[in-house]
Amino acid sequence: MSPFRQVARDQRKEDFELGATVVTVAVNRGDISPSLGAYWLLRLAAMALRINPPINELPEVLTPDGSAEWALEHMPLSREQAVADARGRRAEYDAADDDFYEPVGVESQSANFQPDHQFSALQAVEMILFALPWVSSKVTDPQISAEVQEWLDTRALL
Known part of the structure; x- marks a missing residue:
């Protein structure tokens, strides 16, 4: 899908359609997380923007509006929850002593590892x-654009 690869327009369109299908099917099957799916759909949409002349009739999910909307719908946390979780995580790190971290040079205790779902959701956000x-500057729907901007403004608080 590289914009530098010389391929026929029809082939390029088929490649993007296949990419969108692979990502959405992988998310629906649970093979990849929705956040990773959102990342790849946004990446594909951004690549499509670089193709000149533009590819017509791409799947909606590969347009700036469609990929941004899909990503927003698959955010694992609300903005408020993401900010609260980030503050809580920061407070844990600030208050941490040596027992908080796994010791260096000692056999790992990873067999007893319990995933931190709150932290995983924050990483997904x-x-x-x-x-x-x-894609944010190319989103044309005012409602989607406003929500994207609200999320982007939240980054400084995470």
Whole structure:
């Protein structure tokens, strides 16, 4: 899908359609997380913007509006919850002593590892927020654009 690869327009369109299908099917099957799916759809949409002349009739999910809307719908946390979780995580780190971290040079206790779902959700939000700027300036729907901007403004608080 590289804009530098010389391929026929029809082939390029098919490649993007296949990419969108692979990502959405992988999310629906649970093979990848929705946040990773959102990242890839935003990335594909951003790549499509670089193609000149533009590719007509791409799947909606690969347009700036469609990819941004899909990403927003798959945010694992609300803005308020993301900010609260980030503040809580920061407070935990600030108050941490040596027992908080796994010791260096000692056999790992990873067999007893319990995933931190709150932290994973926060990382998922950050992954989507990393990719949203790639299409944000091209979003035309005022409601989607406003929500994207609210999320982008939230980044400073995370």
